[in-house]
Amino acid sequence: MNGTSLNAICPYFTMFPLDFPVKVIERHAKKGSWVLDPFCGRGTTNFAARILGIPSVGVDCSPIAVAIAKAKTVRSTVDAVVNALNECLEFDLTEPIPRGSFWKRAYHPKTLESLCRIRAALINDCTTSAQVTLRALLLGALHGPLTKGVPSYFSNQCTRTFAPKPKYAVKFWKARSLHPQRIDIRDLVQRNARRYLEGQPRLAPGLIHLADSKALDRLSLPRGINLVITSPPYYGMRTYRPDQWLRNWFLGGPNKVEYGQPDGSLSHKSDNDFARELGDVWRSVSSVCAQNARLVCRFGGIRNRSAEPHDLIKRSFKDTDWKITTMRNAGSATRGKRQAYQFGGRSSDSPREEYDVYAKLM
Template sequence: MFPLEFPLEILGTMAHRGDTVLDPFCGRGTTNFAARLLGLDSLGVDSSPVAVAISAAKLVTVSPEDILAEARVIINTQYTFSIPEGDFWNWAYHSDVLRALCHFRAAFLNNCTSPARIALRGIILGALHGPKQKTFPSYFSNQCPRTYAPKPAYSIRFWKERGLYPEPIDVMGVIERRAKRYYKPLPGVSGYVKLADSRNRGSLEPLEKGSLFRWVITSPPYYGMRTYIPDQWLRNWFVGGPDIVDYTNENQLAHSGAEKFSDDLKKVWKNTSLVCANDATMVIRFGGISDRRTSPIDLITKSIQNSGWKITKIVNAGSASEGKRQANAFLRTVTEPLTEYDIWTSRDL
């Protein structure tokens, strides 16, 4: 996830009124949220259902009161659902909390189209796992990392060894605090989020017939980081996935070799060029992880050749170790920092 300041600064200083913004790897919708704060329409595309649900929640226009009213409607409606069983689930959530989560999950799987439901689903996804708070609880789970879902065997051991039992969290209390914190009045611009594989032709489409994007601000998976779906397996369960860790990585960029990876990226850049104006700018934040020898600059440069874009400058964006530290609720040692680059491109006409 890149910081909000990154797209906000680019768009805030360089975009014009009426410009539209695209992110073909929208993740948690940071680019789309920045566009929204500046009153610009945007489209976000991602192949992860969790990413799409979280991004969509950032783009709806709804009041905290409407979100809470919808939560009450759901609680008072009967749904048929099963509750996942086993050691992990017993240790991860208090039984009343897990039942409430399953109830909401069933409601959203049945229908999640209204702004209030989209927002509520995003709020619950954000609160699904995280550290125990000293004051008011902010998360539903037993002690967990906030950003990635705990792997069952490891976390069961962690909780057992420390005698950490899941607490009976007040689910509505958490929802209410989060709804009031996150849903302050914002510009009601058009922001769309689409579940699709950006490599496929036609997955990126203009917001309106005949209109073209002026900005693409994006960050694809870094080569070797193949764990977006397994790292989000609990949230993926909540949006309809299995109640076990899913390693299939369906519809995610291939990490089997540098060549394949850069070819995959090229497909996406070609697709973005088809929906962008001639004077559009695409900025790609990209980096590399320490256990892959391939240079991220070589890889991204190759992916851009003959893609309809040309590189205008490459800026060192510094190291990403700051952000990674947030994931350390399990006290894991931080791996080597990533060096990240911002690759600025314009259309190659």
């Protein structure tokens, strides 16, 4: 597919492949439809809708997901993004620069100071398309592997998908004598902006909300939502926040690992709680959908939880107005470019089979 680079602006855990929502929208969207994703993550569904010229709404309770998804619904230029960066670099620091062995080894002091200025500026104001694009681009470049040629990330050697835990990272860098290099932020932003903004699709209306999807009636959503495409969190996957702690810091969070779940997240205490709360989301979704709406959902689980994903998802639809019409195995999550392909070596978190569930609003 051409013109899809923007979708890769920043990785996100358990993102589904773009061709999944594209195929569903091509098949099921009607004229005048709005598409809704109540667990929008990085906004893959919203981007798919934009490619096909269909308006969409995305909702997620994670500020990181929302920051990335918003960038899928705006259009900007390389020059506008670089201008926005230049303004941010002039901004006064509003908080002390983080200190300690992790920060010393993670970023060159000059790079860290600039990142802190940009962070403060974007916390203060991130309303224009250029600022929204810049923020997502920086989130995507905050940490990642060292490259042979020009650098692609601001950090010392790191993983790209999730941020390392400080103790582990410092030990790793010390053992290999890895020191952070000074990064030319303007050059990196300009290169990445060229790469991700190339061939952007035309805009379609796109709304992204930071909210709990168990209470969608509190948002003022457009009428005419008749297609829902989504992937709920895998039952047992509770590491979204700690694994994204550096991105969370950049958006205004604390400069240390935060455990727990973002406000409003589905409960993972037990499979019963999870199925019940997922059911609350399906009921909330039906309350904002048009008659005869369709819902397509990709769902999986992780191996350290005994509950079978297909049983859990079926239970979640009980006592809702959604009638499951088809349920099919989407293949193992680790095979090919499935939703959870980047779980990277953690065997307990490794994904099991994924299912695609098709349902109709009765």
